[in-house]
Amino acid sequence: MAENTFDAIVIGSGMSGGWAAKEFTGKGLKTLVLERGRDVKHLKDYPTTNMMPWEFEHRGQIPVAIKDANPVISRCYAFKEDAMHFFVKDTEHPYLQEKPFDWIRGYQVGGKSLMWARHTQRWSQYDFEAPKRDGYVVDWPIRYNDLSDWYSYVEKFAGISGNKDGLSQLPDGEFLPPHELNCVEEYFKNTITKKYKDRPVITARMAHLTEPQPIHIEQGRAQCQNRVICQRGCPFGGYFSSNASTLPWAAKTGNLTMITNAVVQQILYDEATGKATGVRVVDAITKESTDYLAPVIFVNAGAINTNLILLNSISNRFPNGLGNDNGLLGKYVAFHNYRGRVFGKFNQLTDSNSVGRSPSGAYIPRFRNVFTKEADFLGGYASLFVAQRSLKMNTIGFGNKLKEQLAAKDLKDWAVSAMFMGETIPKASNQITLDKLNKDEWGMPLINFNVGYDDNDEKMLADFFAQMTEMFTTAGFTDIETKDSKQAPGLDIHEMGGVRMGSDPETSLLNKWNQLHQCKNVFVTDGACMTSTATQNPSLTYMALTARAVDYAVEELKNKNI
Amino acid sequence: MKRRTLIKQLAFVSGSLVLIPACMEDRSKASMLLKNISIGGDEEMMMADLGETIIPKTETPGAKDIGAHLFALMMVDDCYKAADQQKFVAGLKAFEVKTKNQFSKSFSKCSIEERETLLNELEAKKKDISDLQYFYINTKRLVIQAYTTSKFYLSEVQVYKLVPGKFYGCVPLNKAS
Numbered sequence: 090m091a092e093n094t095f096d097a098i099v100i101g102s103g104m105s106g107g108w109a110a111k112e113f114t115g116k117g118l119k120t121l122v123l124e125r126g127r128d129v130k131h132l133k134d135y136p137t138t139n140m141m142p143w144e145f146e147h148r149g150q151i152p153v154a155i156k157d158a159n160p161v162i163s164r165c166y167a168f169k170e171d172a173m174h175f176f177v178k179d180t181e182h183p184y185l186q187e188k189p190f191d192w193i194r195g196y197q198v199g200g201k202s203l204m205w206a207r208h209t210q211r212w213s214q215y216d217f218e219a220p221k222r223d224g225y226v227v228d229w230p231i232r233y234n235d236l237s238d239w240y241s242y243v244e245k246f247a248g249i250s251g252n253k254d255g256l257s258q259l260p261d262g263e264f265l266p267p268h269e270l271n272c273v274e275e276y277f278k279n280t281i282t283k284k285y286k287d288r289p290v291i292t293a294r295m296a297h298l299t300e301p302q303p304i305h306i307e308q309g310r311a312q313c314q315n316r317v318i319c320q321r322g323c324p325f326g327g328y329f330s331s332n333a334s335t336l337p338w339a340a341k342t343g344n345l346t347m348i349t350n351a352v353v354q355q356i357l358y359d360e361a362t363g364k365a366t367g368v369r370v371v372d373a374i375t376k377e378s379t380d381y382l383a384p385v386i387f388v389n390a391g392a393i394n395t396n397l398i399l400l401n402s403i404s405n406r407f408p409n410g411l412g413n414d415n416g417l418l419g420k421y422v423a424f425h426n427y428r429g430r431v432f433g434k435f436n437q438l439t440d441s442n443s444v445g446r447s448p449s450g451a452y453i454p455r456f457r458n459v460f461t462k463e464a465d466f467l468g469g470y471a472s473l474f475v476a477q478r479s480l481k482m483n484t485i486g487f488g489n490k491l492k493e494q495l496a497a498k499d500l501k502d503w504a505v506s507a508m509f510m511g512e513t514i515p516k517a518s519n520q521i522t523l524d525k526l527n528k529d530e531w532g533m534p535l536i537n538f539n540v541g542y543d544d545n546d547e548k549m550l551a552d553f554f555a556q557m558t559e560m561f562t563t564a565g566f567t568d569i570e571t572k573d574s575k576q577a578p579g580l581d582i583h584e585m586g587g588v589r590m591g592s593d594p595e596t597s598l599l600n601k602w603n604q605l606h607q608c609k610n611v612f613v614t615d616g617a618c619m620t621s622t623a624t625q626n627p628s629l630t631y632m633a634l635t636a637r638a639v640d641y642a643v644e645e646l647k648n649k650n651i
Numbered sequence: 652m653k654r655r656t657l658i659k660q661l662a663f664v665s666g667s668l669v670l671i672p673a674c675m676e677d678r679s680k681a682s683m684l685l686k687n688i689s690i691g692g693d694e695e696m697m698m699a700d701l702g703e704t705i706i707p708k709t710e711t712p713g714a715k716d717i718g719a720h721l722f723a724l725m726m727v728d729d730c731y732k733a734a735d736q737q738k739f740v741a742g743l744k745a746f747e748v749k750t751k752n753q754f755s756k757s758f759s760k761c762s763i764e765e766r767e768t769l770l771n772e773l774e775a776k777k778k779d780i781s782d783l784q785y786f787y788i789n790t791k792r793l794v795i796q797a798y799t800t801s802k803f804y805l806s807e808v809q810v811y812k813l814v815p816g817k818f819y820g821c822v823p824l825n826k827a828s
Binding site: 139147314480496 | 704705706707709711713725726729730731732767770774791792795796798799800801802804805808809811812813814815816817818819820821822823824
């Protein structure tokens with residue numbers, strides 16, 4: 090058994106699992122990382138990264154046979170010919186949908202950190218206080234001050250670009266230089282900031298190395314070259330991923346053991362000690378079962394799969410899932426509402442354009458219900474604003490004339506769009522359960538989603554349409570159109586909750602250190618831990634929570650408290 | 652364009668180019684493996700000539716040089732729904748019938764002027780929803796897609812940089828190129 094015993098076990102190697110691995114190994118703990126998918130090595134396993142557009146057989150498009158067989162993943166914006174090998178296909182890992190939920194997954198080393206959208210904002214004091222102030226879900230057991238130093242800690246290592254904007258509703262971080270906005274994004278920023286005192290528009294903050302520091306060079310990463318094909322994996326390590334950053338760093342310590350194709354079935358619990366002893370793993374290929382032991386276990390399987398593992402960890406003491414005495418495990422699942430877009434055109438500033446490509450854009454921090462509750466809905470929304478010009482491409486006619494038209498450099502006027510990123514309010518009825526009758530080929534019960542929108546989501550979306558239409562009109566944009574995609578929850582790829590944090594074991598699963606109230610050597614620091622969702626892209630917060638929780642766990646181990 | 656550059660480009664325009672001679676020998680079969688639609692060698696040649704009429708070779712490569720017709724057939728075969736594939740193939744047949752009726756010969760045997768007469772007619776019928784029009788519009792769209800995403804086009808006409816480096820947010824247009 091000795092070879093199966095470690096100082097720490099981390100389930101999952103994605104955004105937060107990578108951080109847990111880096112922190113544990115950095116503190117000298119022999120750490121086992123279990124990844125249910127295949128290995129993806131930085132540089133080596135990015136097969137499409139240097140391909141030119143004409144080298145893709147279907148020029149990026151997904152063949153109809155694949156789409157028809159995999160309707161859910163085919164709805165994901167990034168599921169294209171260049172990165173489809175990083176996404177789980179519906180047929181490979183089925184699940185049940187009592188209500189439609191587009192569950193987007195990446196089962197490989199690095200998880201979804203390979204293909205994420207790379208926007209990174211800190212939560213503010215208002216975000217942590219909102220549930221208590223406005224009376225929804227439960228109070229967060231932590232405040233911004235508990236996390237601010239940890240945000241700094243992870244930002245410095247990951248490399249985050251941005252401006253110091255001095256906004257209390259979106260605190261500044263440890264920033265590398267910001268990306269440049271283009272002419273119309275800059276114009277929109279200036280116009281809106283002047284007209285609305287409470288609606289700053291800023292440069293989006295992103296996990297890109299705009300100016301690598303020694304710590305990034307030491308990771309083997311180089312400056313972002315603005316290729317903007319990040320989803321293929323970056324040969325420069327220009328954006329943060331577990332593969333480019335935390336995992337190789339952890340491996341360098343000599344303390345990391347990574348096992349791939351390792352499907353965790355359950356966490357093993359010992360009633361005598363009241364602690365978890367390890368995990369039971371089934372090999373994805375051989376189906377062979379192995380137990381691994383460690384005094385501390387971090388569950389970073391990705392929000393939904395973290396719920397699955399805990400719900401499936403049944404013992405005499407915990408017949409309803411590990412730590413689930415109050416029956417709340419799998420409830421209060423939430424996400425971000427990404428249904429809305431507002432489009433427009435702008436026929437001014439047409440004597441200029443940008444040169445090159447930018448991964449960034451302008452960001453409008455939440456301005457509803459921030460400092461006080463003033464709207465007729467709970468929560469708020471942020472928005473991403475981008476402007477661009479494309480070639481006119483006159484395709485009328487044929488022959489030499491058409492060929493000449495296709496060579497013209499004439500540009501259209503500006504096209505602008507703003508994207509809705511709405512907070513959703515977690516509720517008990519938004520729940521995931523296990524279907525014990527239906528198991529997958531690794532013996533895991535299938536997950537059943539019962540997660541949907543509510544009236545609050547509709548009100549908030551209507552407000553976004555109204556406010557953004559007004560802001561676009563103010564800016565002089567024309568042809569303004571609002572579009573509700575009506576997409577199912579999930580396509581935002583910000584699923585959260587089910588194992589929420591809170592101070593009271595009666596109403597929450599995790600304490601302020603992301604530790605299961607009732608099984609203190611098990612920690613959850615991925616999206617499953619989120620008590621509320623705010624409007625920020627969540628990954629940066631998972632990273633900070635993870636680093637903080639590992640630091641605490643190691644202290645507790647030393648002091649023999651867990 | 653310099654002659655040497657052109658030759659170099661023609662050598663690499665498309666790997667599928669080498670397949671073309673095959674269909675010259677056996678006109679009953681297409682030169683490529685199609686899974687869902689059935690296209691004969693003559694029809695493939697017609698597609699090649701239609702593509703070439705849409706984007707002809709000048710001092711720079713045309714549709715045939717970049718294998719645009721093979722790309723179009725492959726896209727219809729792989730990326731179109733079954734109903735649309737049927738509409739496309741029916742339209743292709745209708746196009747051949749129309750050509751025969753009008754000029755008593757196949758499209759490939761038609762003169763440049765005759766080909767242009769046909770296409771001018773189709774260009775004028777924007778709102779027609781017939782199979783024939785569907786075939787023409789989609790072939791044209793796919794030929795244009797093949798051309799505007801070809802190595803030639805993205806290296807020589809509208810240049811695509813895999814590694815663009817520094818991004819300049821706002822530049823006067825006269826300096827942007």
